[in-house]
Amino acid sequence: MRITNEQNDIAEVLFSQEMIKKRVDELAAQLTVDYEQKDPLMVCVLKGASFFYADLCRSMKCRLFMDFIAVSSYGTSARSTGVVKIIKDLDKNITDKHVIIVEDIIDSGLTLKYLTELFHARKPASIKTICLVDKINKHQCEIKPDYCGFTMGDHFVVGYGLDYSDFYRNLPYIGILKPETYE
Ligand code: 5GP
Ligand code: MG
Numbered sequence: 504m505r506i507t508n509e510q511n512d513i514a515e516v517l518f519s520q521e522m523i524k525k526r527v528d529e530l531a532a533q534l535t536v537d538y539e540q541k542d543p544l545m546v547c548v549l550k551g552a553s554f555f556y557a558d559l560c561r562s563m564k565c566r567l568f569m570d571f572i573a574v575s576s577y578g579t580s581a582r583s584t585g586v587v588k589i590i591k592d593l594d595k596n597i598t599d600k601h602v603i604i605v606e607d608i609i610d611s612g613l614t615l616k617y618l619t620e621l622f623h624a625r626k627p628a629s630i631k632t633i634c635l636v637d638k639i640n641k642h643q644c645e646i647k648p649d650y651c652g653f654t655m656g657d658h659f660v661v662g663y664g665l666d667y668s669d670f671y672r673n674l675p676y677i678g679i680l681k682p683e684t685y686e
């Protein structure tokens with residue numbers, strides 16, 4: 504039997520379970536106020552944003568719609584390729600809807616920029632972006648999320664939905680992976 508303990512591969516916890524919960528609830532409270540009469544369409548960018556999205560939507564107190572899009576930009580490596588591929592598109596039409604794109608983390612910003620432009624062309628009533636974590640020094644394009652949980656420097660992190668090679672997503676916190684794990 505193979506015994507693994509993913510927690511052993513974490514060098515440092517950046518955002519603890521408690522920090523994440525508190526911040527997600529604050530963001531949800533803000534969205535509840537800002538979108539009270541708007542029935543926003545919450546778009547989850549799979550798979551990384553899955554936990555953030557579920558906790559955020561559950562904590563919001565207004566009516567909302569849910570839909571999911573799956574994109575790939577990283578493959579299995581820890582570096583950005585800059586190539587965005589739609590693996591699963593939204594189920595529903597977003598025309599005249601108030602769309603909120605829920606993203607896990609911004610690195611180069613290319614994924615969120617691509618999605619924002621793609622959705623703009625579908626003529627929504629409005630479009631805003633929210634990310635849990637923003638690596639503010641790493642953007643390769645003009646991008647600023649409308650709502651943001653945390654900012655951080657240049658590290659590769661996993662947990663709370665974020666993966667390395669599809670592992671570590673179910674860690675309850677966000678932490679820096681030991682470099683020897685992927686180098
Ligand atoms: P971007 O297009 O902004 O360079 O990267 C977007 C996507 O790459 C994110 O939505 C996320 O899925 C992935 N990504 C970026 N930085 C990290 C990171 O530090 N850890 C993990 N696990 N994924 C990341
Ligand atoms: Mg993502």
Ligand code: MG
Pocket residue numbers: 551577665666667
């Ligand atoms: Mg990934």
